[in-house]
Amino acid sequence: MTELKPLSRRGFLATAGAATAGLTLGFHIPFGEAQAQGSIPPEINAWVVVKPDDTVVIRIARSEMGQGSLTGLAQLVAEELECNWAKVTTEYPTPGQNLARNRAWGNFSTGGSRGIRESHDYVRKGGAAARMMLVQAAAEQWKAPVTECTAANSVVTHRPSGRTLRYGQLADAAGKLPVPTDVALKDPKDWKIAGKSVKRLDTVDKLTGKQVYGADLQLPGMLNAAIKDCPVFGGKVKSFDAAAAMKKPGVKKVVQVGDSAVAVIADTWWRAKSALDDMAIVWDEGQHANVSSESIAAMLREGLEAKEAAVGNKVGEALTVLAQGAPAGGHIVSATYGYPFQNHATMEPMNATAKWTPDFCEVWTPTQNGEAALAAASEASGLPPAKCEVYKLHLGGGFGRRGAVHDWVRQAVAIAKEMPGVPVKLLWSREEDMLHGRYHPVTQCKMTAALDANGDVQALHMRISGQSIVAGIFPQNIRNGVDPVVFQGLNPPGPEASIGYSFPNLLIDHAMRNPHVPPGFWRGVNLNQNTIYLECFIDELAKAANKDPLEFRRKLMANHPKHRAVLEAVAEKAGWGKPAPAGVFRGLAQCMGFGAYVAACAEVSVSKDGKVKVHRIVASTDPGHVVNPQQVEAQIEGSFVYGLTAALYGECTVAKGRIEQENFDTYPMMRIDEMPKVESVLIPSGGFWGGVGEPTIAVAAPAVLNAIFAATGKRVRSLPLKNHDLKSA
Structure with missing residues (x-):
């Protein structure tokens, strides 16, 4: 299994700010300065990085769950950026980074078919602003008017002389320029990348098995958890006998989660689930037990x-x-x-991996809304959002289930609090997923x-x-x-x-x-x-x-x-x-x-x-x-x-x-x-x-x-x- 190493906020900011590493471009949108000063609610800022080898890393705030938003949003940025599509890659910014930057990426929510229709304007302006800065950097190096320079396929050309500079060569200088405030967008009839049936950027990793979903995630020293919630909505745990489960091989702990669920933590998920299945749990089914x-x-x-x-x-x-x-x-x-x-019946059941210490809480999970997942982690951990982080993974199906409600994240964090400093992956069984949907x-x-x-x-x-x-x-x-x-x-x-x-x-x-x-x-x-x-x-x-x-x-x-x-x-x-x-x-x-x-x-x-x-x-x-x-x-x-x-x-x-x-x-x-x-x-x-x-x-x-x-x-x-x-x- 591929190991995902978390990127610290400090590390992210240091990388983003290092001019020698390439060009980090802020996508300016109107009122950006006022937002930074907090005088009006923050709007969305998106970010892209141009590396010295001309690789373009486009950061996408929306979630990819099979619908193709990752590729579509990248197409819109690349179109205005005039970059080489063959060298485009993507990555997710985290909600913690978004919080630290005054919500620079804005809304992380991916639902209601909003991924592109509510992002197109600012991501296109981001690509256009980046292109303008690269062209400006080339013009200054050549001591030529900007109007004599054009950009295409990650190359800036000085038309009168035929001289050229690659984006990667211009990255450092362009990153030091002010971000343009007057950004014009292309007419869609002039699109060359957007509007075309280009291949999806995530297909190869899915075909080769390289793509890591939440259920696949492995971290050093990770434990696994299985959970059962009261099958009647609104019911509670009345009693359970943990003694037999604790004698099972690999079982580390049995915990009550909230007032309605019981979880078993073990070295493997199957051992956790098997011990849970053998446990005698008595439910207080509450006032809805006779509803039909x-x-x-x-x-x-x-x-x-x-x-x-x-x-x-x-x-x-x-x-x-x-x-x-x-x-x-x-x-x-x-x-x-x-x-x-x-039921949503996503192919991948609900899951999250959480690591909790008294000072910081981290969560790895497939989510349609990283900010909502961060809020759930904060609430469950007892820590402020600034002391929590969520690392978003591709979703094995969402359909709305992984959007507004993050019950599984709250459960994962509550369980991880029982094992401080140890990452614990909670994976719902199919039955748990079907019986406790929204x-x-x-x-x-x-x-x-x-x-x-x-x-x-x-x-x-x-x-x-x-x-x-x-x-x-x-x-x-x-x-x-x-x-x-x-x-x-x-x-x-x-x-x-x-x-x-x-x-x-x-x-x-x-x-x-x-x-x-x-x-x-x-x-x-x-x-x-x-x-x-x-x-x-x-x-x-x-x-x-x-x-x-x-x-x-x-x-x-x-x-x-x-x-x-x-x-x-x-x-x-x-x-x-x-x-x-x-x-x-x-x-x-x-x-x-x-x-x-x-x-x-x-x-x-x-x-x-x-x-x-x-x-x-x-x-x-x-x-x-x-x-x-x-x-x-x-x-x-x-x-x-x-x-x-x-x-x-x-x-x-x-x-x-x-x-x-x-x-x-x-x-x-x-x-x-x-x-x-x-x-x-x-x-x-x-x-x-x-x-x-x-x-x-x-x-x-x-x-x-x-x-x-x-x-x-x-x-x-x-x-x-x-x-x-x-x-x-």
Whole structure:
């Protein structure tokens, strides 16, 4: 195993400040001086190092978890830097270094498809500033006007004389120059590295096994820990007998972690887990021991009819119109949908290695937010953040689980405090990971619409009843009972997750009902179920109006050209309106989320015995700009793996207060032979920066569900599909 040696803060600063080691460039952004003085909140500063051999080290604050942000952000820097892409490498700055420099790198959070869309401006300016400084250094050495010098491929050229200097030769001099404050960026149409399908920077290490994940980490003298938490959320440890475990080979210590968990520390993880499995632990299961999926569903059904609800989107007077009954010659259409708890089920279970002394605490962990991990380490260690450090590793899957909540980091530090000065690696078992996740929220949605004699929607009411992630994780962000995240994809027209249809009367509200199962930001978050609810109901309305689903949507999209553009792109590519292959049926869905517009057309068949086969999905996306087309296509394909797995199989049920699905035998993943052919249509329209990793998930299930109805005449209004008899009606 590869040993990772921690870089001390002093060592990092000394290296960064040594001019003889190369050029360390600060990426200036507006208000940088004011931020340094603390007069306004700090903004992001990124850093890059140019070594004497022309190697460019680009420091990336965001996390790499398979989505490709590491490469995409490096492309943006390299584009403006005009460096040799073949000599680009990357590294993570640590949150401790960020703290010591007044948050020079800004936000470390990687989620919500924000990795590139919220970083592009300052990292591009950083690359451009670096290029300008290198050119200035060359001009001063030649005693020539800067305007006579150009940079390309890590070389500065004096055009009149043809003289050249490499970036590595200019590094020392350039590092002593002031950072430019007026930085112009390239027009994307002039990109040479960004916007191209370059190879990912992390692929080779993954293929050769060189890449170290948290589960792989080895440190000198390291011990290992396994843990069990009370299987009922909110329960506690009542008692345990450590005597037998302490007699097992290699066991060093048995400790209670907080009031709800027990851990065993041993020389190997397997010995720790085996001793833990043999230990008699008695749980106080608490007040939630009798909660079931049925009791939770009843709670949500009550919310569908509750008088009080938080309003997320309101146009006109939908309730008044609906109370008047069906318009002359029209219809009242109503349907109730539901969405279950789902687990992130990352391939790499939660883990962290911690080393604690009374003076300093260090943590090595895969995390989507290094700063949140640092805060968790500080809280658990009893030390201030300045006396803690977190070393971020690549993630073996994140999907939101390793973002807002760092329970495993707190546990690892608490365990390490029992062995001062010794690094201890805590690795959750698969069962522990499945039973103690932060689950996709459970919700139900009742929709009622009035159609007039022409089949036009006169009013629509959507009542969502269910869990609030924000109430469970960031309760301080609830304002007047409203969790804005609940309404993803259903908001009024705007820059973030806006609804793609116009209705003369519309009410979308939320009756918050929070069961004891802890919620989390699951890839795609609330856009997933909200798109199912709306897009499947739109299909139901089209059927009631006796109209083609595409034409029905087009009419509602008159004021939403970007939504309409992606929908029409998939319809054209899929051949909507033309005969599908024999036995194959099509379904549509569209939405806007995480700053991007997406749509899908699914081609599905259902056998006589009710087996669903998704043959093909055509997906279109407009994220504004595309930094690496190949990565975007890979993200779309990966979205459908995740989204279709959820649609086919994803369900966590509750019995006696606990999650029933403990491993992949009861929480299956989609198999490779079930994966449809995916055809991507990228139509970046420019002018904005949208996300890629999450939006497309949301259209996977509703496109398939609408195709299933076309094939069978059956409406599936709850997931997963494994629970339904899909034989033709």
